[in-house]
Structures are given as C-alpha cells and as structure tokens.
Amino acid sequence: MRTYMTAFLLWAWAAHCADAMTLLRGKEVSRRERNLETLKRSKRGWMWKQFFLQEEYTGTDYQYIGKLHSDMDRGDGAVMYVLTGEGAGTVFVIDANSGDLHATRSLDREEKPSYTLRAQAVNKKNGQPLEPETEFIVKLHDINDNEPKFEKEVYTASVPERSHIGTSVIQVTAHDADDEMFGLSAKLVYSISQGHPYFSVESNTGIIRTALGPSDMDREQREHYQVVIEAKDMAGQRGGLTGSTIVNITLTDVNDNPPQFAQSVYQFSVPELSEPGTEVGQVRALDADIGPNAEMDYTVVGGDGLDVFSVTADKTTQNGILSVRKPLDYEKKKSYTLQVQVRNTHPDPRFVSVDAKDLTTVRINVEDVDEPPRFERPSYVMEVKEDAAVGTAIGSVSAVDQDARRNPVKYTIDRHTDVDRIFNVHAGNGSIFLQKPLDREDLAWHNISVIAAEFNNPQQTSRVPVYIRVLDVNDNPPALASFYETFVCENAKSGQKIQTITAVDQDEPSGGHRFFFMLAPESSVKANFSVRDNGDNTAGIYTRRTGFRRAQKSTHLVAVVISDSDSPMMSSTGTLTVRVCTCDRDGNMEMCSAEALSGTAGLSTGALVAILLCVLILLLIVVLFAALKRQKKKEPLIISKEDVRDNVVSYNDEGGGEEDTQAFDIGALRHPEVMEESSKLRRDVVPSDPPYPPPPLRRTAVTSRDNSDVRNFITQRVQEHDSSPVAPPYDSLATYAYEGEGSVAESLSSLGSGSSESPHDYSYLNEWGPRFRKLADMYGADEIEWDS
Template identity: 80%
Template sequence: MRTWIVVLLWACMHLSVDAISLSRGPVRRKIKELEEGKHKGTEALRRSKRGWMWKQFFLQEEYTGADYQYIGKLHSDVDKGDGTVMYVLAGEGAGTIFVIDANSGDLHATRTLDREEKPFYSLRAQAVSKKNGLPLEPETEFIVKLHDINDNEPKFDKEVYTASVPERSHIGTYVTQVTAQDADDEMFGLSAKLTYSISQGHPYFSVEPNTGIIRTALGPSDMDREQREHYQVVIEAKDMAGQKGGLTGTTTVNISLTDVNDNPPRFTKSIYQFNVPELTEVGKPVSTVRAVDADVGRNAEMDYTVVGGDGLDVFDIITDTKTQEGILTVKKPLDYEKKKSYTLQIQVQNTHPDPRFLSLNDKEMATVRISVEDVDEPPQFEKSSYIFKVKEDTAVGTFIGSVSAVDPDIQRSPVKYTIDRHTDVDWIFGIYAGNGSIFLKKTLDREEFPWHNISVIATEFNDPQQSSRVPVYIRVLDVNDNPPKLASFYETFVCENAKAGQKIQTISAVDRDDPAGGHRFFFNLAPESSVRANFSVRDNGDNTAGILTRRSGFARMHKNTHLVHLVISDGELPIQSSTGTLTIRVCTCDRDGNMEMCNAEALTSTAGLSTGALVAILLCILILLLIVVLFAALKRQKKKEPLIISKEDVRDNVVSYNDEGGGEEDTQAFDIGALRHPEVMEDNKLRRDILPSESLYPPPPLRRTVIPSRDNADVREFINQRVQENDGNPTAPPYDSLATYAYEGNGSVAESLSSLGSISSDGKQDYNYLSEWGPRFRKLADMYGGEDSDWDS
C-alpha cells in the first residue's frame, strides 16, 4: 500500500524576502531573473500579488481535546495590523463546525469530526473593512481536509458463513471465500490494508491471508464424514496489514463434510436362521435380513441377491426401498414331507458404487438357514380339475367318472367325498363317499344344459376342518332325440294365373340336436296329403326345399286355401322326423305375379299382424277413447256458471242512467225480475220512452200482460238478514249495492229523463210490472233512509 506523506507549508505574509533563505539554487535563479527584468526595458516577469497565502488546511479526525481544535491562521496582505480588517467565513459548516476569529483570522473546529462520515469541507473566506463592511479583496475558497486515523475495525459481509466440502477431499481443496471491508481511508496509510487469518479450525482448514479463501488442510484419510461431519471455523480480518496495533474483525464459517460412497454395506449377522410353514403361499414374504451402511442417502442404497445354496430355486430376496432391508419370499410351494430345510447364500452391495472407492466396496456375504415347519394339510386332489363326458340318454345310476384325493401329511388320514350342493342344486349327480366315484341320479338333456359344473369336496375323517375342493366339468354329449321342424311359420300364396312348375316358396328346417357332422334334412310330401296333384316339394340338398305348382290355373272363387303337409326328417340314427303344414292362399295377381287381391282371411294373414300387434292396436284405440271422454268432461266443467248459484247469493241492483238514453227499453235490459224469472219475460218489448207519431201511424191498442204480484219469501228473508247484520255493525259496508243517479229536476228544459213521463198525461200507463218490486224498494229505503213515496216513484 502506498504511503502518502502530506507536508503542510504555511508562511506568514509579513516575512520579507530578505529573511528567506536563498541557499537553494532554483530560488536564487528565480530572484535574479526578476531583478534583471526590472532593470531591462523589455517585457519582464512580474510577481502577481497574492491576497491569500493558503489553499488547503488539514485537520485530524476524532479529536478528543477539551478546547476547540486549532486548524490554522487566515491572513490577507491588506491587513496592516491596525485593526481595520475583519475576516468573514462562509461555506460548509461555517459558524457551526468551523469558526474564525474576525480580528486575527485564527480558524478552529468546534467539535470532533469523522472522516468516514465526511472526508473534507469546502469553505470561503473574505477580508472586509470594519468601517464600512465592504470587501477588501475577492472571496477565496479553500478546503479543510480530515486526516484519517485507524478508528474502524474490519467488518465481514456475513456474520455466519455456511459451506460444505466432500469428504475424502485432497489437501488444498477449495471450500469457500470470506470477504471483509474497512471504512478507513485506503489511500492514506495502512488503516484499510487487511490480512486474513484463522483463529479456530486448525489443523483441518486454512485461509489465504490476502484473499480470504478457505481450503482443506488435511488429507483424505483425515477428512472422514463418518468420523466427524461438522466443523466450526473462525476467521479474523486485521487492518494495518496485520501489524501490531491494528483492529480486528471476526466471522464464523460452519463447514460440513458431504457424503461420498466410501463405505460398503455390512450384514448385522453372518448367519440368519428362520422357520417357514410349509403352507406359505408363493410370493408371500417369510422373513427379512438387514445390512447397515455408514453412508447416507443415495450412497446407502443397496441390493440383495441369492447367490447360492440348495434353496436357490425355492426362495428369492428383494430390497425394501424404504428400509433398505432384504425381504425373503417363496418362489415355489414348500413340502415338509419332501424337504425339511434349506440353506441360502445371500449377498449385499451398494446400488450406486463410487469408482474412486471400489476397493472399499467389497461384496458382503451371509448365510441363511431355513427350516420348513410341518402343518396339518388338507387333502390334495391328484388333478387341479376333472372333465367327464356322458351321453344325454345315459340311464340313471350309470357311473360317470371318479376323483381322488389323499392326505399329504405323514399320518395319511382317510378321506371322504361329497358334492357341493350349491353347485348341483337339482341333485343330478351323486358320489360315493369312500372312493369318489360320480354317478348319475337324474336324466340329462343336452338341449337344456350341455355342461354341468360341480365341485367335489374331500374331507379328512379325523379332522373335518381339513378339507379341499376340486372343480368337475361334465359335458353332456348329444343324442339324436329331437325331430327337425319348419324354421318358421310361412305365409304363402299362389296366383290364380300361376303356371305349372312355378316355385312359390322356399322353406327350411331347424333341429335342437347338434350332430358332429352337421345337420342334413330331407323334405317330402306326406303320403296322406290331398294336394299331391296341385303342389310338389323339391329338396335343394342344402337343408332347404322349394314348393312348386304342379298345374296351371287356380280359382280363388272355387277354393281359396290349400293345405300342404310336409314330412321333414334328419340324417342321424335313430332317424327323427316330423310333419309340418304349409297354408297356401289363392290370390289374384297382376301379370308380373304381384298379389292384388286375396280373401279376407288371406289379407289378414298377409298383413302379418300377430296377436300381440292386435292387442297393441286395441290398447291404442282404448287410450284414444279415454282421452276423448276426459276432454269432453273437462270442457263441460269449463262452461259458464249460472247467474244465481244458490238462494243465499242474491244481489238486487237498481240501475238507472244519467244520460238521455233509451229509457225504459234500456232499463229492461237489467230487469232483475227477468233475470230471476226468465220464464215470464214479455214476448214483445216496446220502447216506452218513444211515442209513435199519431199523424203517421195510428197508435196500436196497448196490451199488457199483468204480472201477478208474488211475494218472494226467499228474497225477503235474505234482505231481512242483511238488514239485521248491518244494523248491528254500522261500520260495515252494505251487502246490497245501491246506485243513485243525478237527474234533471222540474225546471229542466229537457224535462224528466224518466221513462214514466214519456207517456201522455192521461194516466193510462200500466204500472203493474212494478208491483212485485215495490215492497222490496221500501225495505231498501228503510235501510238507507228516505220515504216510501220516493221509492214508489
């Protein structure tokens, strides 16, 4: 690190040039040149007047004295010492951090300063006159720079570092790097020159002094994770290049050794001993072996194998990936009576060996001894299943086949046989308990059940709990015991204009039997057939036959139906045959042989409607009839209800008009009497509000039917009840509605609007039609107020 030496030269402005030592050659030559230039008339160099004698001041940081720290003296050459010059300070910290004596120009710092906080300050000074305050010289800037001292210790980037390095690493293997910083001035002295050292972690690790790089310091044999995995290393950083008196900072580095596969797995035992029951299922685990590996993770994964022994083909071993244990399993069934013990040689090794440590990963061997335990076993059948064949016409009691089972144990307990009746619910087969012979108990029918699957149970006499079962499959062989029949019901017709030898139908047959060589059917007319002269049968040789006409011309009116009897036989022994009847209709056809007309029976048959189809059609018709009936009933219910539903719901309305309308003619349209008694409505209704002109038409004789006055008891009782109810509750609205209307009084130009006044004043008007309602109106007047005379009018 470079060393900077700063020398401060400070001179007072009143020193004369004569007092300066001129011992230096360059200074003497300079003065001589100035003097020579003064005496010459040529242009000479002249010394410019300096108003200030300084450019920079230095101040030490972290000053701890009681008084203000003296920085230097400011002085101008215009100051003659007579007290007329005053010094003024401005700039960073002027008046607070830095103060100046106005008379003498002495500069001081008022408090301790920290270079790391601010390394220098820029200030301005000026000399002014005390008399008028005017500046005597221009303002000049200078700098106060802080001298650094070693007051900051190194600080690391992290308080704790974490690192790792593989175990078995060679000396000098890189681990990690630590870095520290020093806030002091690295350009001044050695305050920021750092040196790294290790104070804790020897002798396993080392650190480079200048870089802070940490490396391993021991060889592979000493850096073993299985011996020690974690290390804590303390690193120091010291300034002043490590010299005495420097400041120190520390950090901690936690270093872990990562695992490498440098250890082989080892069995916990050299010999393992197990007992295995002889009835252990194939593939089922019987026991486990364990090996341990000092490594961890992927390096501790291992594989187990069976490499030798007399049980190499009987047992196998697999690895449990979670526990890293070896699981022994059975590959073949065990039999205590045949072999009672086995010996295995097993091996374990790492799944992912490290090539660098193959010499350490030698294969580990162990011995496994397995003893087979005797178990009371159930009887064992000679076969896993049995298949027997029997003809369907075999007689009851006939022997079909036998099964055999023995007790595999040394005792050889006797065995009895039974049939599982859940598999033979009809008790078709039987079995002899002593020897396992199966016989027939019921007749067989191949066409119904071609196979019978039953189970036979073998049980020890001495221990009924020990039993086993075996499936027995019995195939029923076919016997020709079913005759062939027509394949379907044929609907056949012949045209009246048919020609001789014309084929009118192709028929085929079916047979429930299943001969080994396939079916072969033969078709012939029955000997007793009466239509031999009309139709013939031609066997096609492929289990089909054609029906042919033997003559020309058939008369539908003469005979519309012919019955043809056919004999169908098979080719197996014993030969089976049956007779079928073919119905042939006679129909009228066109020239191309297309049917045009048949008799009613033929049409019904040709339609091909079966009994089910006819039933479906009838059901549809019934459903449609029900829909029609329901629709009519609903329509009747929707009819308008009559005006008066019951005797209790009677509402009398008095209707009149406030317009010059139709008068009595209109009033009659709302005549309650007509609504209550429509049978007494007048046949001829005349408008009483319009009188015919006598000059044009002679008045016809006035004829009226006198309506007898009848006192309706129901109406009267109804009104009385409503009057009593309203008298008891004056706040309730009246049940009967009363409409009052305005009318033009006696002084009206239009005169009265009443239809009563439209007739001449001779008083011949008949008012008998009001006789029935007069008493009722008077009762309404009692309810709502008013005089009877008002209602009568």
C-alpha cells in the same frame, strides 16, 4: 509546528506590507515594469490556501489549526475576520481580531475527511468587505484507529472429503476504514488462528485451502470443522489492529465405503401356506456413507432356495426384504439355505472398486400348517348322454390331505351351483352321479363345484369346478321350419313349383343335420301335389295336374313327412296349406279367398296372429264402449219417480210386525207424484188380487197384430219373480230387454196422443202406462198397445 506557522505568516505579512509601501511611494511606474512584475507573481490578498488537522484530538483545549490574515489588515484593529462554510461557528471558530482558527472538538476522518470553509476581511466600523471572500480547506490527517472488519461474522463452506492438498474451500474478505492512501493503516494481512492443521489461508487474498491429504480428510472420521481467520492492518506489523471471523466447514460425502452385512448368518421361519409375495424377514447391511452413496442392491446369488425366495431393497431403510416367490410345501421340503449379496447402487471407482460386495447366509425354516385337501386337478370335465338313467355315474373327483396325518376326505356338492339338485357326489370316493333326467335341448352344459373337507376338521375345505357336458341323443323329430301357407293358380300347369320348404331339429348330431322329405302316404291330395327332396335339407312342392277350380275347392292341405338321418331315426308330419286363387297369364294373383289374403301378401304366421289379435281387441273395445253407453242411458233408481224411500222403513213401535200395516203409515214417506201408485202390489210379500187385471200387451207388427209373445214374456217374468225367494222387493224395478220387429205407431211416445177416431181406449194407461212405458224405453220396443 505552530511556531513555524506563525513565522511563515509573519513573513508573508511583511512581504505584503513592503509591496504596499512600494506601491504608495512610487509616483510613476512605467507600464513595462508593471507588466514584468505582474508576470513575476500574482498579488494575493490572503496568505493561506489549505490547513491540516489531526483526527481524534484528545486534548482539553481547542485545537489550534492556523492563523488567517489579510494584507488589508494594518494591525490597527480596523479589520474583522468572518468565517463561514462547513462547521463554521460549531466545529470551527475564528478569532475575529487576530484571525486565529481553532477546532472546538475531536474529529473523525472516517466520518468526514475534510471541510471546506470561507473567510473574509470586513471593515469593523461599517461592515463593508475589504476583499472578496476566499475559500480554503481543512483536511484531517488519518491515524490507525479502525480495526479490519469481515463481510460476514460467520461463513459456511463445504468441501468433498478425500480432497487433495490445496483444494480451495472459500475466500473471506475484510475491509479497513482507515485511509489506504496514507501510511499502512489499511494494509491488511490474513492469517488462520484456528483450524490447523487441516486448513490454511492465503495472507494476501483470504482464500482458505485444505492443508492435509485425502487420507486425513475423511468424513466418516470427522465431518465438521470450525476455522477462525484473522485480518491485521499495518501490513501485519506490531501495533496494528486485528479483526476475525468464523468459517464452518463441512466435508461432503463421497462413496468411499462399500456396504457390509451386520450379521454373517440370518435365521427366519415361514408358514408353508404363505402366498407368493409374503415377507419372510429382513437382512441389514451397513454403509458408512450417506445419501445416494449409501443406496444398496440385494441379490440371492446361491443356495437351494434360489428360485423359491427373492430379496429387494427397502428404499427408506436400505434393508433387504426377503419374500416368498413360489408356494411352499412342508411335506416336500422343510428348510432352505440362501446366499444373499449386497453392493452399492452407485459405486465410485475413484475410491472403491465397482465389484466391492459382501455376502451373508440366510436359513429359512418352513413351518407345518394344517392344509385343506388338495384336488389332483385344477378342474374336471365330464360327459354324459342326455338319455342316461338316474343313478348313472358320470365321473369322479379326487382330493387328498397334504398333511403328514393324511386325514380322510369327505365330498359334497355346492348346492349354490346345482340348485335343481340334478347331480350328487359320493361322500367317500368322490363319484358324481345323476339324480334327475337330463335334457340337452334344455341345458347343454352344467357347471358345478365339488367341496372336499377333512373329516376331523370340516373347516379345512377346498373346492374344484366340474364342467359336465350333456351329449346329444336323437330324441327330437324334425319339423317344418315355419308355418307354410302358399297359393296355386287356377290355371297352373302340371309340374309347376309352388313352394320350397325346409326343416329344423332341436338335436345336434355330430355330422350335422340331414333331412328327408316325402309326401305322407295317407295324404288325400296325392294326385294334386307332389314333394321333391332337393338333397340339401330343403324340398319343393310341385303340382301334379293342370288346372284347379276355386269354386269346387279353395284350400288343399298337403301332408309332408320329414325324417332325420340319425339313429334312431325320428320323423314327423307337417302340413302345408295351399289356397286356390285366380291369377293372370303371368301367374300373378288377382283374386283369392279371404283366408288366403294373408298368405299371398307375404306375411308370416306371427304377423297374421298379431293382426288378428289387434282386430279382436278393437272389436272388444267397441262392444264394451256400446255397453257402457247403454248403461249410462238408464235412469238410476235413486232419481226415479218411484221414491226410493219406500225401501227405507223404520218401526218405532211394537205392533204386529210387517203385517200390521196400521202400525205405521208408510205412504207418508212417498213422493207426491207416486202417491197414486200406493195401491200397487209389493214384491216382498205375497200380492193380493189387483183391483182389476192388467190388460194384456201386444206387439204390433207391420204384418201381424198378434202380441201373445209379449204377453207371455211378461207374464212368465212376473211369475218367476213372484215365486223367487231371492227376488228384489216388490216396490223395486225389474227391467227386461225385448226388441220388437216394428210398429205402425213408430214409438211409445205416441201413446195417449192418438186421435179421437182411434178404436183404442188409453185410459187404462193411467195406472199401468208408466211401467210399460219405462219397459218399452229400456228394451227398445217399437210399439206396445193394449189388446182390445
């Protein structure tokens, strides 16, 4: 090939040289000839356009590509070749003198399939280009040096079990990096190397399909498969390269298996006292399918316990849970036999009949338990009259031991339901009787509980509610419905209705109340008023004469007898108050006694009582306030001129006691302002005669000058305190309230301030004046004077 290329280049060079010589020799060439020659061929300065190079060269020398030559090269060595472009100087080199082109290393078409280069011939001496730069291409010829590669190293796929032959599973795809336009290097063929005989692959497309029938593709026998797929280039011919991948295929489940019980017979036991809903045991059915295809429904379809037990499916374990549906009784039935059925919740008719099911037998034994006594009724209702005597039997309850031993039963009353202990029960026979009297008006129903316990095992108890109704007895007389107070006008006419009255009764007769009203026979106002029964449990009060005089009698009391219709008949007398008032011509009240104001105002008895209470409370507050205010005006003893230190005596020497007055001078402790009163009598010892008797006091009145009453009052009080063993000490102050009727001197403050013409001498007040002035101020005397 190299020889051929060289010959070709030499021929091109020779032709070029011949053309050049012809051009130099011809002096004149006609224009027509030149044009014809131009149309024949285009003169080219370079003798190449494209070179080819094989990839993956393994030789040690540079790989020769071809020779570059310009028609400007005369072979005299004056031309130099310059190479530029992709890989020039590194991948590709050129001999500057000869134009030989070489590749310096092995190239990979898959990395870069072609290179674009540029060559130019230049004058070696001055470096000037002899011709324009020319571009050429070096292409790499492909060889089969790349194996096919799949998009994934491992594929995952699934297909339903029981699928038909040829069911598509998945498609795998491989790629070859070789040139698919050159030869068969990139022509791929798929094949299966592992996975026979269950799967196959299409050689051209890479689609994997099932290769066996539905009976052979059974998930319950084998669920997972690993298939190896190969891709070979060169269209599968010998010498081609191969790539492979792994495909993991899983068979998905379909409901192709009916459930079956693990056992044909199950045996369980349950205590007789088990409450409804108590679990008895579990039955188990097996299903080779999984997920929703393995969900099951259980049903009790037969046996003597069809309505006593029930079965439900546990959604987690898919086991059937047997539970109690109704109360059990060992004494009545000791065992049960059940037929339990199981079937799929979501059957698939393509594989299994929708009626596919399985049956098992369940035997359940009832265990005997020591039960508490059981009452014959869930509750009892009894009746008793409210006048029943203590000890009267009301009724009885009955309970029996349900166990085979039939233990005796003892009865008691739950005292939490009968706190007042009104009832009791006979411990042996359950009779309930009274312990205390009843009153229907106090409580019409009594709800108690009776407890029944076994004698041999008191912890085994049961209870039953007993509702006792107290029947009414006519033991309460009727009475007026309220306190009636009305008025009658002075100008009232005979037969005039002044009030309508009604009655109430605490009893409740079965036929309802029926009251009768009549005027009391002993009523003293029979000639003034009458009572007329209306027949509807009301009555009217009417006048029996014309005209009433308030001045003569302002109030009339009308006694009314009210009777009931029950047996025995009960009656009572109620009083109606009638006030006499002055009215206008139309019968409207104009003036009435104070007692009648509340009644005429239309107020009820309760409202009147509330008003009176409010008035009394206000009066009490006023009185207390006045008393407190007066107490505040009194001067406390601790700030009085009479020094309280007189009452504090300390004896530090052993003298003659209190009678030894020389032992300690108490006067030194007294207030300077009251030193002059040191000679006053002490109340805590028997006083001696005063230096001179106190002048008698008199109360001066406007009409009389006699003051003997004041003198007697004070003398009497002084004697009482002198002789009293519990009186306060003599140097304490005792006050008395004595109010005078008036004084010409107006007040005690005028004492000592009279004119010189006054016939009275007030000098004696220096000793006794302060006491009587205090007395007068405390007791509000208008004037106190000394009797002359």
